[in-house]
Amino acid sequence: MKKSFILVVLIASLFGCNSTTENNSTKTNQDVKNMTVQRNLNSIATDYVKLVLQAGQFDGDIVDAYYGPEELKPKALQEGASFPGDELSAKAEKLILELEALAPNAVPKDQQARKLMLEKQLLAIKTKINMLAGVKYSFDEEARLLYDAAPPKFELAYFDTLLTELNSLLPGEGTLSERYTDFTNQFIIPKDKLEIVFKTAIAEARKRTLTKITLPKNENFELEFVTDKAWSGYNYYQGNAQSLIQINTDLPIYISRAIDLAAHEGYPGHHVYNALLEQKLVNENQWMEFSVYQLFSPQSLIAEGSANYGIEVAFPGESRLTYEKEVLFPLAGLDVSKADLYYKVSELYGKLTYAGNEAARQYLNGMLTRDEAAKLMQRYQLYTPEKAVQRTRFIDKYRSYVINYNLGKDLVADYVISNGGTATNIDKRWQVFEELLSNPKTASMIAN
Structure with missing residues (x-):
């Protein structure tokens, strides 16, 4: 018995010495x-x-x-x-x-x-x-590493087809860009009406959201109008369920942007997303990593994508147009007789957003100069020269972040729909949407 014990000790000691050597x-x-x-x-x-x-x-x-x-x-x-x-x-x-x-x-x-x-x-x-x-990273490498996403690529011929379709919708004479500008200029919110229109739109978005999602009782926001920014709207989340929402007035703001920005920056967009993360993941779960919002990260794809898709969640189907025609158009002093055509044009125009991604990809990869990128956006997104320059400023500052708005929205929409949140099941849509906002998710985690 003693000899066996000694042998075991020697063997254990031998293996211990080998392990120590390896650890060194x-x-x-x-x-x-x-x-x-x-x-x-x-x-x-x-x-x-x-x-x-x-x-x-x-x-x-x-x-x-x-x-x-x-x-x-x-x-x-x-x-x-x-x-x-x-x-x-x-x-x-x-x-x-x-x-x-x-x-x-x-x-x-x-x-x-x-x-x-x-x-x-x-x-x-x-x-x-x-x-x-x-x-230095290529546009696609950067998107994958920063946002956990693979941006789709589109040939410019795809956008030419959309422009042809848009051309058939727009009245008047002149180039497509001229007719688009002339038509949409009829729907610019007068500057002296901006505050009342935006406050009303945010209040409606908030009311609709709070009937479906429970937020902290103290949640609130401040609204400011600013200038000299590279973006059209921004939500600065302050913590404790408080937000500062800023709207940039450098360029004309169209009536459709009132609901867009009210939902995107506020309810059920960025304000709601951040409030839910703080309430559920930081305060309740004590998951400290969610106390910091790292902008250039996979979290932003979900944030921007859900904020854009949240517009449809809060204002589904015809309810948006009905509300705008009955409330926002009169508040802004705009003629509602062409509202239906305006939204048909806007829906088709929305499909051109991926042209902006292509401009950003080629510009950031060194295939286009700034002027060439701006001209590409003028052609395929019908931007005015001033708007195109503002957008190149955004690309300079935020680079491949541009994918988070359209690709993010598409991924979020697919996720919500595939989990039962269809247009015919509104309650389920809100349920899945809230679940997405309240849990750790990235692009690859929600992709079908």
Whole structure:
């Protein structure tokens, strides 16, 4: 008995020495996995928040909103501080490896989607850090790494077909672009009517949303009209279910944009999305990673896509046109006699948005100059020269982010419909839509 025990001890000691020798060798991915199996997912999420906030010190657009603990914020940068790209990228890679290393039984089943989304969010911040450090990606690579999506490609001939169809709808003489401008100019909201029209539209969108989705009792927003922006509307989520909604008045605003922006920026769009994430995932689940909204990330595809699809959710079918003809057109002092044609034109025109993606792809890939990209959008999106220039400013600033509006909407719509939220089952549509807004989701996670 004693000899056997000694032999076992010697064998165990021998294997222990071999293991120690191996552990002293260069760390591999497996080493990282062994070291992090015991690490809590919450701890990794907290380090992710710190990383995003630190990167956000060097690019003000990275952090769209933050409503987490003050102690997670980094110290103020010293004047003249250089961008620590290698350091931040290495931090992101380390966290990605730690997440991948978590054993299946270390993450509860109800948090598997959370883990997957956090991996993709980390890949996005690593990519953005690399971009800030000078790394160049193609349009499609950037879209995949930042937004977990593969943008479709369209031949310009597809848009020529749409333009031909649009040409047959528009009255008058002159070029298609001239007739489109002349026709749509009849539906511009007078500047002195903007506030009453937008407040009314947001109130209606809010009323319809609150009958289907329960939000915190204190939820609210402020509305501001601003100028000199690259976008038409923006929601600055403040935390605690509060938003600042800004509308850019640099260019004329058409009556259709009142409902569009009311739903997109407010209800059931960005304001509702952020309020639900804060309420359900941050406050109730204590999932700290959702306390920071990293703009250039898969979360934005869901945010923009659901905000655009949310317009149809809140104003389904003919109910939108009916409401606008009965309420918003009179408020704006606009003639309702051509409203039906205006919305037929608008629906067809909406299909041209992917032409903007093609302009962005070719411009960012160096295939078009800025002027050429602007002219392409003037041709295929019928933009005025001023609008085309504004859009190139947006592309310069936000790059492949443009895919989140149209591709995001299509993916969200497909997801909601495939899960039973059809046009004939409105209650189910709202139910699936709310579920999408309240849980970790990315493009690849909802794609059919």
